[in-house]
Amino acid sequence: MGRIGDCLGECTRNPGYKDADGDGPAARDNISVSDSEEKRDSIGVKRLSDARDEYTQIKPYAGMPKEVLVLYSSKARYRVPREILFWLTVCCTLALVAVTIAVIALSPKCLSWWQASPVYQIYPRSFKDSDGDGVGDLKGIREKLDHFEYLNIKSIWISPFYRSPMKDFGYDVEDFRDIDPLFGTMKDFEDLLAAMHSKGLKLIMDFIPNHTSDLHRWFNLSRTRDPHYEDYYVWTDCKPDGPKPNNWVSIFGNSSWTYDEVRGQCYLHQFLKEQPDLNFRNPDVIKEMIDIIHFWLEKGVDGFRMDAVKHMLEAPHMRDEPQVDPNKPPELVTTEWDLHSDYTTSQVGLHDILREFRAQMDIYSQEPGRYRFMVTESYDYEEVYKTMMYYGSRLEKEGDFPFNFYLLDLPHNTSGVWAKHLVHLWMGNMPKGKWPNWVVGNHDRTRISSSAGRLYVRAINMLLLTLPGTATTYYGEEIGMENINVTASQIQDPADPQRSPLQWNADTNAGFNEKTNLTWLPLHPDYETVNVEAQMKDDGSVLAQYRFLNTLRQSELPLNRGWFCYVHADANVFSYIRELDGLKRAFLIVVNFGKESAVTDLSSVRELPDELKVLMSTTIANDGKVFPKSRIQTEVGEGLVIQYSTNTRFNPNHPEECYISEKACYLETIDILYKC
Ligand code: GLC
Numbered sequence: 001m002g003r004i005g006d007c008l009g010e011c012t013r014n015p016g017y018k019d020a021d022g023d024g025p026a027a028r029d030n031i032s033v034s035d036s037e038e039k040r041d042s043i044g045v046k047r048l049s050d051a052r053d054e055y056t057q058i059k060p061y062a063g064m065p066k067e068v069l070v071l072y073s074s075k076a077r078y079r080v081p082r083e084i085l086f087w088l089t090v091c092c093t094l095a096l097v098a099v100t101i102a103v104i105a106l107s108p109k110c111l112s113w114w115q116a117s118p119v120y121q122i123y124p125r126s127f128k129d130s131d132g133d134g135v136g137d138l139k140g141i142r143e144k145l146d147h148f149e150y151l152n153i154k155s156i157w158i159s160p161f162y163r164s165p166m167k168d169f170g171y172d173v174e175d176f177r178d179i180d181p182l183f184g185t186m187k188d189f190e191d192l193l194a195a196m197h198s199k200g201l202k203l204i205m206d207f208i209p210n211h212t213s214d215l216h217r218w219f220n221l222s223r224t225r226d227p228h229y230e231d232y233y234v235w236t237d238c239k240p241d242g243p244k245p246n247n248w249v250s251i252f253g254n255s256s257w258t259y260d261e262v263r264g265q266c267y268l269h270q271f272l273k274e275q276p277d278l279n280f281r282n283p284d285v286i287k288e289m290i291d292i293i294h295f296w297l298e299k300g301v302d303g304f305r306m307d308a309v310k311h312m313l314e315a316p317h318m319r320d321e322p323q324v325d326p327n328k329p330p331e332l333v334t335t336e337w338d339l340h341s342d343y344t345t346s347q348v349g350l351h352d353i354l355r356e357f358r359a360q361m362d363i364y365s366q367e368p369g370r371y372r373f374m375v376t377e378s379y380d381y382e383e384v385y386k387t388m389m390y391y392g393s394r395l396e397k398e399g400d401f402p403f404n405f406y407l408l409d410l411p412h413n414t415s416g417v418w419a420k421h422l423v424h425l426w427m428g429n430m431p432k433g434k435w436p437n438w439v440v441g442n443h444d445r446t447r448i449s450s451s452a453g454r455l456y457v458r459a460i461n462m463l464l465l466t467l468p469g470t471a472t473t474y475y476g477e478e479i480g481m482e483n484i485n486v487t488a489s490q491i492q493d494p495a496d497p498q499r500s501p502l503q504w505n506a507d508t509n510a511g512f513n514e515k516t517n518l519t520w521l522p523l524h525p526d527y528e529t530v531n532v533e534a535q536m537k538d539d540g541s542v543l544a545q546y547r548f549l550n551t552l553r554q555s556e557l558p559l560n561r562g563w564f565c566y567v568h569a570d571a572n573v574f575s576y577i578r579e580l581d582g583l584k585r586a587f588l589i590v591v592n593f594g595k596e597s598a599v600t601d602l603s604s605v606r607e608l609p610d611e612l613k614v615l616m617s618t619t620i621a622n623d624g625k626v627f628p629k630s631r632i633q634t635e636v637g638e639g640l641v642i643q644y645s646t647n648t649r650f651n652p653n654h655p656e657e658c659y660i661s662e663k664a665c666y667l668e669t670i671d672i673l674y675k676c
């Protein structure tokens with residue numbers, strides 16, 4: 001065997017063992033080779049017990065045989081520490097699990113993207129024209145994404161860009177799965193979405209369930225009575241020149257029934273006659289709309305603004321609606337204001353359909369950071385309780401919020417009391433735990449700068465960005481754009497004055513179209529001074545103030561998720577506090593919506609310090625001013641954000657004046673928020 005045999009013999013023996021017990025291996029060799037079984041047993045037992053005694057004398061070593069290991073490991077000095085270590089590990093693991101559960105249970109929900117940033121509405125015709133045809137387009141939007149980074153805005157709602165004959169500028173959809181060539185191609189859309197996502201921006205699309213264009217394939221199949229599509233729209237018998245089926249009127253005026261020669265029946269349209277109403281009592285129609293929702297969610301769209309939802313269902317009995325003035329001759333009943341729209345809006349079953357839409361969106365909302373947002377559009381005017389139903393119920397989710405249009409009425413009576421009244425219409429009626437929102441303009445309404453007056457533009461933006469909840473900004477409001485005057489020959493739609501091209505700079509076409517001299521609507525003549533570029537250079541501009549307030553709101557807990565408490569309202573001033581339990585830093589907002597300058601006395605508000613320092617005024621010269629709390633001065637249209645430090649919160653002493661969506665407290669020592 002030579003060297004290998006020797007080596008095997010040596011190597012399987014442990015030198016340490018040999019060192020510790022000189023004759024051990026030799027003795028064992030002898031026994032195993034030459035002695036009888038009996039002899040070997042008795043000697044072996046003896047030797048083992050000898051060895052055991054000897055082992056106790058020595059230290060354990062690497063590679064020791066199992067018997068030795070077992071012997072040592074059962075000794076108290078090894079067993080006890082081992083058991084301590086074991087139980088320590090178990091306890092630590094349990095403690096970690098417990099702490100994790102406690103942290104999760106005690107942490108208030110993080111704000112979702114649609115809560116953290118204002119929603120910015122782009123009217124695509126008017127935002128930026130990339131190809132020089134005078135009409136804005138998707139590529140144009142992509143060129144201007146930096147604007148949102150600059151403003152710290154993350155949520156962008158783009159009004160419709162589906163293929164459309166444009167009778168209602170895109171709200172008459174010919175194909176829900178295609179892009180209108182005026183705005184670009186599907187590739188342009190995908191590129192835009194990818195570019196937005198790479199910048200952390202979210203894209204909200206308009207979704208128009210109530211009607212299609214009369215050029216939509218479904219309408220053609222329906223009017224030719226294709227068996228599957230026959231009931232896709234709301235049809236009823238009528239004569240070509242005879243009376244209308246009932247007194248229902250369109251939102252755009254006159255009867256909402258039009259005779260269709262092809263089918264020989266009347267169809268319903270609650271908007272233009274080129275926008276036939278879909279029949280949501282037909283389950284196939286609901287299914288079609290859900291498929292369209294899936295189509296866009298699959299593409300990665302982050303949310304939908306659901307258009308004109310209250311009109312989706314009509315009463316199947318089709319009775320006349322009651323007249324507001326019963327004595328009015330029926331032929332003069334031509335506008336929505338002449339009728340109580342009892343049978344054409346807000347019908348039973350409407351919310352079930354919207355909740356089904358929401359449920360579909362939830363399927364796509366599972367991945368972290370991919371929550372799909374839903375906002376509904378419904379003007380319910382005084383019937384605020386109807387609007388609130390779009391928030392859904394405790395058990396069933398619906399929209400994340402319905403648009404709150406009440407602030408659009410601010411110009412009706414610019415005053416502190418009126419501003420508070422409008423704010424309270426929402427805060428006082430919103431279901432508990434829901435998230436408020438505020439709209440001061442959109443493509444359907446006169447710009448607030450024109451209806452309220454330029455003087456109030458900054459104050460309105462301050463209100464918008466310091467109230468609790470999500471602000472909506474219609475393009476141009478960030479620079480205080482006003483309505484244009486459109487001449488009779490220029491007008492294409494009654495709402496044109498608020499849809500003029502965004503004023504980017506003082507160059508030709510205000511930088512909206514840099515290629516040709518076309519713009520689909522005239523620019524506002526003030527564009528040489530009122531434009532993004534000029535305002536970026538001016539610290540006191542509407543734009544700079546918008547940006548400052550939006551950034552402040554996102555970085556300050558009291559503003560983005562704290563309490564909102566009414567403090568004061570009079571003919572001029574509306575004032576409120578934003579604070580968070582546990583946080584010393586709080587904000588007092590004082591806005592003068594009145595017709596006169598004002599001195600406001602808040603000395604009775606014990607929770608406020610005696611001296612108040614202005615963090616930001618809409619009149620830049622007043623930044624940093626210090627007022628005694630008994631004499632806070634504001635000019636007409638001036639708003640102040642006052643930051644102060646306090647140990648006494650206002651909300652515990654005035655619970656009936658205060659609102660919060662989800663309570664959270666701040667622990668200053670370790671800088672965390674917790675549920676309280
Ligand atoms: C919504 C839109 C409006 C459109 C109407 C019909 O109210 O905002 O522009 O005309 O629905 O779709």
Ligand code: MG
Nearest residue numbers: 277311312313
């Ligand atoms: Mg309808």
